[in-house]
Amino acid sequence: MRRAAAIRPETLACDGTDQLSDIPVLRVEDLVTRFGPPGKGLIAVDHVSFSVRRGETLGLVGESGSGKSATAMSLLRLVGRPGHIEGGRVVLNGVDILPLSQDDIRKRRGTEYGMVFQNPMTALNPVFSIGWQMGEALKAHGRSHGREKIIENALRDVGMPDPHRQARSFPHQMSGGMRQRVVIAMGLINEPQLLIADEPTTALDVTIQAQVLELMKNLTRDKGAALLLITHNMGVIARMCDRVAVMYAGEIVEEAPVDEIFENARHPYTRGLLRSVPDGARPREKMPTLPGEPPDMSQPQTGCRFRPRCAFADERCATHPDLLEIGNGHKSRCWPAQAGEAFDTAGNRSETANAV
Amino acid sequence: MPSENRPLLEVEGVRKEFQVESRGEKARLRAVDGVSLHLAHGETLGIVGESGCGKSTLARMVVGLERPTDGRILTEGGDIWAPGKAGRTRRASFQMVFQNPSGSMNPRRSVGASVAEPLRARDGSKTRQAVAAMLERVGLNPDFAARRPHQLSGGQQQRASIARALISNPSLVVHDESIASLDISLQAQILNLLLDLQQEMGTSYLFISHDLAAVQMISHRIVVMYLGEVVEATTVEEFSRQPLHPYSVSLRSATLVADPKRERNRPHVLLKGDVPSPLDPPSGCRFHTRCPLAVDICAREKPQLRKIGNAHMVACHFPERTPTITEAVPGPRGTGANATETA
Numbered sequence: 246m247r248r249a250a251a252i253r254p255e256t257l258a259c260d261g262t263d264q265l266s267d268i269p270v271l272r273v274e275d276l277v278t279r280f281g282p283p284g285k286g287l288i289a290v291d292h293v294s295f296s297v298r299r300g301e302t303l304g305l306v307g308e309s310g311s312g313k314s315a316t317a318m319s320l321l322r323l324v325g326r327p328g329h330i331e332g333g334r335v336v337l338n339g340v341d342i343l344p345l346s347q348d349d350i351r352k353r354r355g356t357e358y359g360m361v362f363q364n365p366m367t368a369l370n371p372v373f374s375i376g377w378q379m380g381e382a383l384k385a386h387g388r389s390h391g392r393e394k395i396i397e398n399a400l401r402d403v404g405m406p407d408p409h410r411q412a413r414s415f416p417h418q419m420s421g422g423m424r425q426r427v428v429i430a431m432g433l434i435n436e437p438q439l440l441i442a443d444e445p446t447t448a449l450d451v452t453i454q455a456q457v458l459e460l461m462k463n464l465t466r467d468k469g470a471a472l473l474l475i476t477h478n479m480g481v482i483a484r485m486c487d488r489v490a491v492m493y494a495g496e497i498v499e500e501a502p503v504d505e506i507f508e509n510a511r512h513p514y515t516r517g518l519l520r521s522v523p524d525g526a527r528p529r530e531k532m533p534t535l536p537g538e539p540p541d542m543s544q545p546q547t548g549c550r551f552r553p554r555c556a557f558a559d560e561r562c563a564t565h566p567d568l569l570e571i572g573n574g575h576k577s578r579c580w581p582a583q584a585g586e587a588f589d590t591a592g593n594r595s596e597t598a599n600a601v
Numbered sequence: 602m603p604s605e606n607r608p609l610l611e612v613e614g615v616r617k618e619f620q621v622e623s624r625g626e627k628a629r630l631r632a633v634d635g636v637s638l639h640l641a642h643g644e645t646l647g648i649v650g651e652s653g654c655g656k657s658t659l660a661r662m663v664v665g666l667e668r669p670t671d672g673r674i675l676t677e678g679g680d681i682w683a684p685g686k687a688g689r690t691r692r693a694s695f696q697m698v699f700q701n702p703s704g705s706m707n708p709r710r711s712v713g714a715s716v717a718e719p720l721r722a723r724d725g726s727k728t729r730q731a732v733a734a735m736l737e738r739v740g741l742n743p744d745f746a747a748r749r750p751h752q753l754s755g756g757q758q759q760r761a762s763i764a765r766a767l768i769s770n771p772s773l774v775v776h777d778e779s780i781a782s783l784d785i786s787l788q789a790q791i792l793n794l795l796l797d798l799q800q801e802m803g804t805s806y807l808f809i810s811h812d813l814a815a816v817q818m819i820s821h822r823i824v825v826m827y828l829g830e831v832v833e834a835t836t837v838e839e840f841s842r843q844p845l846h847p848y849s850v851s852l853r854s855a856t857l858v859a860d861p862k863r864e865r866n867r868p869h870v871l872l873k874g875d876v877p878s879p880l881d882p883p884s885g886c887r888f889h890t891r892c893p894l895a896v897d898i899c900a901r902e903k904p905q906l907r908k909i910g911n912a913h914m915v916a917c918h919f920p921e922r923t924p925t926i927t928e929a930v931p932g933p934r935g936t937g938a939n940a941t942e943t944a
Contacts, residue, residue, distance in 0.1 A: 308784035309755075309784055406874075420875045421652075422875050450876070451651065451811065451855040452651065452852065452872045453651075454855065455871060455872075456872070459869075459871060477785060479859035480856070480858055480864070482859075482861075483858060483859050483860055483861040483863075483864040484861075486861075503861045504861050507860055507861050517786060520789075521785045521786045521789035522789075522814070523792065523812075523817070524814065524818065525817030526841055527818070528837040529818070529819065529820075529821070529837070530818075531793045532789045532818070533789075534789040534793060535786040535789070536790075538754055538787070
């Protein structure tokens with residue numbers, strides 16, 4: 246197996262309490278999550294592996310159904326029935342959390358990792374004040390001293406005006422942007438080493454999105470927390486991330502540092518995705534698009550899953566490719582890319598079809 | 602009869618008030634407050650703004666789903682609320698595509714029946730061939746007519762909604778966030794489809810979205826709304842060169858570019874606070890509470906929408922100062938200076 250490296254230096258150092266900054270806070274290995282009975286149903290997360298280091302922001306990007314949210318839920322051990330984690334390892338600060346009991350997990354949620362969900366209205370309980378709800382998060386971790394002060398500071402940290410008064414207000418009395426700040430403050434109140442944010446700004450207006458992203462960037466920078474940012478928005482990725490992993494049909498198809506992804510994408514899906522972002526600078530010009538739609542995941546997949554939509558597919562692609570290193574920190578799950586072939590944008594195998 | 606050379610759509614000083622209850626007291630919410638705009642045959646007008654700016658209410662008034670509290674909506678010079686058949690016919694010449702494709706089709710009827718509905722409402726004639734042809738035109742297999750909406754993917758459902766809107770050959774289709782619920786690769790497909798269909802059929806679009814990049818891609822002209830008012834209106838080319846309202850500039854600055862190097866290097870205008878409540882809009886210029894350039898007069902006096910340069914309307918006391926708060930993206934340095942000259 247080429248996938249498994251022989252030596253993992255970070256596992257050797259993991260017994261010490263002092264962790265070096267290049268030791269991943271989170272390391273995910275061959276994570277498999279299935280919805281439905283074993284052997285049936287659909288595999289939403291298919292052998293996904295990645296890691297996030299201290300102070301680093303990893304973007305997990307993909308379209309709906311690509312498995313990015315299912316990955317986040319699996320990391321949190323929050324996959325609900327009929328979904329279940331079928332295999333792999335999720336190593337958080339050196340401990341595989343998949344075999345742990347729910348009690349153990351609950352202790353780690355909040356302090357070791359925090360979560361920011363997409364919809365701030367459903368992430369908050371409508372019948373309790375936000376101060377009360379934030380207090381619950383503290384109580385769960387036995388932090389009862391000076392709770393009020395901690396809550397006010399946490400709200401101040403996320404740029405909430407008048408935190409003393411706001412702690413007494415209820416979710417419905419706040420705007421969407423304010424609510425999302427509360428959710429972020431709650432995700433961070435126990436100072437987790439890893440923050441998992443699933444589409445944290447999708448429900449927000451762009452000027453508010455700019456504020457919230459700025460806030461998350463500062464918080465990861467100042468507190469050295471790792472951030473796993475899940476989004477479908479390429480602009481958010483460009484603004485926020487150090488590294489990017491692209492998901493398609495349950496798998497990571499490409500992973501690279503952020504500049505590399507945008508300048509030298511080496512998977513036809515990533516390239517198509519990037520081309521599909523509308524550019525205001527070229528009004529009323531048709532955009533190059535990705536023809537077709539993602540595969541139906543309830544059907545068994547053979548070969549490269551992107552093959553039916555790919556302009557570069559050939560007979561090799563009938564065999565399922567692995568995610569392999571093709572350059573410095575750059576991995577691609579594509580036979581032509583692994584063979585070092587150029588993705589020629591000219592000619593009749595053009596990838597820049599204006600398909601409608 | 603209305604003359605041919607009148608604009609397809611004229612919106613004249615339209616206002617819409619809703620009676621709402623706020624903390625036990627009745628209040629009047631002005632969702633749209635004195636909006637005027639026009640749209641020519643075969644043209645696309647993009648309306649951009651954030652939630653609560655009144656863009657959806659405006660869309661609903663244009664297609665006749667809401668009646669304006671004040672002001673008039675004309676098509677080729679005729680009021681769409683004229684009594685009797687005249688008004689009804691005018692309202693029927695507009696169609697709408699909604700945001701959520703699965704929610705805008707009857708789940709218990711076949712896609713074909715839903716698509717045929719506008720034709721059936723007009724006359725009872727044979728619709729089967731028309732539906733098949735229209736489905737093909739929007740890139741769907743005509744066999745889909747027999748399916749139920751849930752058997753189609755989100756992108757296919759939105760294509761079917763577009764087919765339904767276009768089947769009665771309307772002069773104007775209003776898109777209210779019609780691509781917002783789609784994935785990016787599908788958004789690009791639909792935007793291309795709309796451009797193609799417009800070229801083939803000459804339909805006008807009123808394209809309403811919070812996504813500035815998408816609006817800039819599809820529109821000829823662009824209108825920026827804030828708290829129920831138009832703050833800027835101009836051509837897309839002029840807008841991408843230099844927006845002149847501080848809000849438009851912040852909107853453009855907040856619209857992230859899918860290019861990490863450009864994203865790191867361009868300065869960002871970070872607005873303070875949230876959009877104020879439309880129940881209690883700020884005095885003077887409604888944007889003054891968040892505007893980085895606001896001075897005393899902005900809180901006192903409401904700036905009128907006035908013409909600056911060629912075909913550029915802006916409602917700001919100091920549009921010549923606007924370029925100072927921004928980056929000149931993506932053009933070369935000096936575009937800011939040009940904009941000052943037009944003032």
